[in-house]
Amino acid sequence: MTFFMNPEVALGTKLLEVIYIVMGLVTLYTGIKNINDKENPSRIGTGIFWCSLGIVLAFGRWIPKIINGILIIIMTIPSILNKVKIGKQDNPTQEESKAAFNKIGMKIFIPALTIGIFAIIFAIFTNLGALVGIGVGIIVSIALLMVYSSENKFNVFLKDSERLLSTVGPLSMLPMLLASLGAIFTAAGVGNVIASLVGNIVPQGNVNAGIVVYAIGMMLFTMIMGNAFAAITVMTVGIGGPFVLAYGADPVLIGMIGLTAGYCGTLCTPMAANFNIVPVAMLDMKDRMGVIKNQVVPALIMIVFQIIYMIALK
Amino acid sequence: MDLIKLLGILIVVIGFALKKDSILIILCAAIVTALVGGLGITGLLEILGESFVSNRSMAIFILIMLVTGTLERNGLKEAAANLIGKVKGASPGKVIGAYGVMRGIFAAFNVSFGGVAGFVRPIIMPMATGAIEASGKEVNEDYLEEIKGMSSGMENIAWFFCQVLFVGGGGGLLVQSTLASLGYNVELIDLVKVEIPVGIIAVIVAIVYYNLKDKKLNKKYYGSQREEEKA
Numbered sequence: 001m002t003f004f005m006n007p008e009v010a011l012g013t014k015l016l017e018v019i020y021i022v023m024g025l026v027t028l029y030t031g032i033k034n035i036n037d038k039e040n041p042s043r044i045g046t047g048i049f050w051c052s053l054g055i056v057l058a059f060g061r062w063i064p065k066i067i068n069g070i071l072i073i074i075m076t077i078p079s080i081l082n083k084v085k086i087g088k089q090d091n092p093t094q095e096e097s098k099a100a101f102n103k104i105g106m107k108i109f110i111p112a113l114t115i116g117i118f119a120i121i122f123a124i125f126t127n128l129g130a131l132v133g134i135g136v137g138i139i140v141s142i143a144l145l146m147v148y149s150s151e152n153k154f155n156v157f158l159k160d161s162e163r164l165l166s167t168v169g170p171l172s173m174l175p176m177l178l179a180s181l182g183a184i185f186t187a188a189g190v191g192n193v194i195a196s197l198v199g200n201i202v203p204q205g206n207v208n209a210g211i212v213v214y215a216i217g218m219m220l221f222t223m224i225m226g227n228a229f230a231a232i233t234v235m236t237v238g239i240g241g242p243f244v245l246a247y248g249a250d251p252v253l254i255g256m257i258g259l260t261a262g263y264c265g266t267l268c269t270p271m272a273a274n275f276n277i278v279p280v281a282m283l284d285m286k287d288r289m290g291v292i293k294n295q296v297v298p299a300l301i302m303i304v305f306q307i308i309y310m311i312a313l314k
Numbered sequence: 315m316d317l318i319k320l321l322g323i324l325i326v327v328i329g330f331a332l333k334k335d336s337i338l339i340i341l342c343a344a345i346v347t348a349l350v351g352g353l354g355i356t357g358l359l360e361i362l363g364e365s366f367v368s369n370r371s372m373a374i375f376i377l378i379m380l381v382t383g384t385l386e387r388n389g390l391k392e393a394a395a396n397l398i399g400k401v402k403g404a405s406p407g408k409v410i411g412a413y414g415v416m417r418g419i420f421a422a423f424n425v426s427f428g429g430v431a432g433f434v435r436p437i438i439m440p441m442a443t444g445a446i447e448a449s450g451k452e453v454n455e456d457y458l459e460e461i462k463g464m465s466s467g468m469e470n471i472a473w474f475f476c477q478v479l480f481v482g483g484g485g486g487l488l489v490q491s492t493l494a495s496l497g498y499n500v501e502l503i504d505l506v507k508v509e510i511p512v513g514i515i516a517v518i519v520a521i522v523y524y525n526l527k528d529k530k531l532n533k534k535y536y537g538s539q540r541e542e543e544k545a
Contacts, residue, residue, distance in 0.1 A: 026379075047400075073359070156384055179369040188353055237496065255498075255509050256505045258476060
């Protein structure tokens with residue numbers, strides 16, 4: 001409570017903490033719902049995962065960091081053992097969503113776009129931050145949906161978020177885990193080692209050469225791993241930092257375009273199965289590489305464009 | 315040489331390439347790197363706990379899910395189908411292009427309509443094949459295969475390069491935290507601004523490419539037929 005009363009803490013920071021608490025409570029709800037769900041084939045494992053994640057999300061700020069670390073290790077166990085499962089779910093039927101569309105119509109786009117609009121407004125016109133804007137946008141969006149239809153009770157929103165969260169499953173913790181891996185790489189000095197290795201090939205101080213290696217490295221690394229998020233931490237710590245940013249290039253430009261340079265790799269690899277292989281099956285295509293073949297040309301154009309963009313604006 | 319410190323990266327690359335469990339790979343890489351890097355178990359747990367908590371913003375999608383599922387329940391997909399259905403009398407290339415524009419714009423607001431299974435298959439494919447049939451031609455099987463590939467390509471390209479325009483999206487948050495670990499503090503909105511030209515160019519490139527390709531395919535499969543009609 002002292003945190004929320006402390007006048008030295010910015011309002012945006014306090015509101016963000018409220019957002020984390022709500023997020024944690026939604027996650028805790030997912031855990032408790034599944035512990036009590038007789039249709040879930042793995043009630044204990046599912047419950048442990050979501051409840052420990054919920055505790056770290058909601059109350060992590062007040063928990064000693066080593067305890068947070070232990071809780072994170074605990075939540076990985078059921079997920080690695082494949083014990084986080086989906087329970088009973090109430091998916092909307094086609095009749096239900098068609099009936100709702102007939103009633104609400106195209107107005108449904110308003111609450112759909114609200115969140116993004118509030119994120120932009122808050123980022124530009126307040127000092128509370130984009131994420132607080134997302135939080136406010138969600139409240140407005142929920143309110144609009146409640147006005148549109150009396151069937152949209154608070155419970156419906158909670159149950160629907162549990163349904164989506166359970167579908168995503170343990171991968172929900174992946175972004176935070178990847179970021180933590182980046183922090184561990186940095187702390188262990190991995191970046192320095194890569195930098196000294198690449199330094200043998202790329203002349204130190206040639207920022208343009210550094211950008212080319214960084215962008216193509218992102219693309220190739222992403223193709224191997226199938227995941228640009230996994231590649232960006234390694235590449236930015238190892239190459240982007242020491243070979244490009246260290247010489248005064250704009251971190252906003254290099255860091256962000258580096259990620260989308262990686263996306264060019266995602267378009268070209270069967271490793272990104274969700275995007276490139278699953279659709280082949282869903283559309284009954286004959287050629288397993290049929291989606292990738294249609295993405296190679298745009299991907300190559302985009303990598304060239306992004307390299308030029310980075311060199312021009314650095 | 316400190317080459318042993320790269321063991322963690324090797325684990326990540328090999329692990330993902332062999333399609334092992336993502337969480338297992340990252341955990342192994344984290345533990346191995348912490349040990350060979352001299353951080354020890356306590357150091358590992360502390361950095362893990364600290365970094366995870368300071369990166370909770372990346373879980374903002376959990377909050378957004380409070381409305382995503384209910385929007386779907388309230389007919390969002392049907393509304394999107396209605397919107398794209400306004401494109402009439404077009405070629406498959408134009409249908410795919412129109413979908414690219416729509417998907418790009420909505421991606422910037424983090425709104426998706428159900429992916430390949432939920433939207434491309436039930437809505438875009440019938441519209442594209444309908445466009446061929448409307449001009450009195452039969453749908454060639456190889457042409458259909460290419461249309462499927464192009465639709466999925468449009469779906470991916472518009473989403474990848476435009477979803478980074480959503481302020482508070484996962485990509486920007488990860489870049490922000492990666493840069494912070496190197497000592498550079500950047501704002502989410504600035505990360506979005508720098509991507510605006512990239513997002514627009516990506517959608518344009520895809521639309522132009524697929525339309526040129528569609529024209530070529532159309533000529534390949536129906537071109538001779540048209541000449542016969544003329545004769």
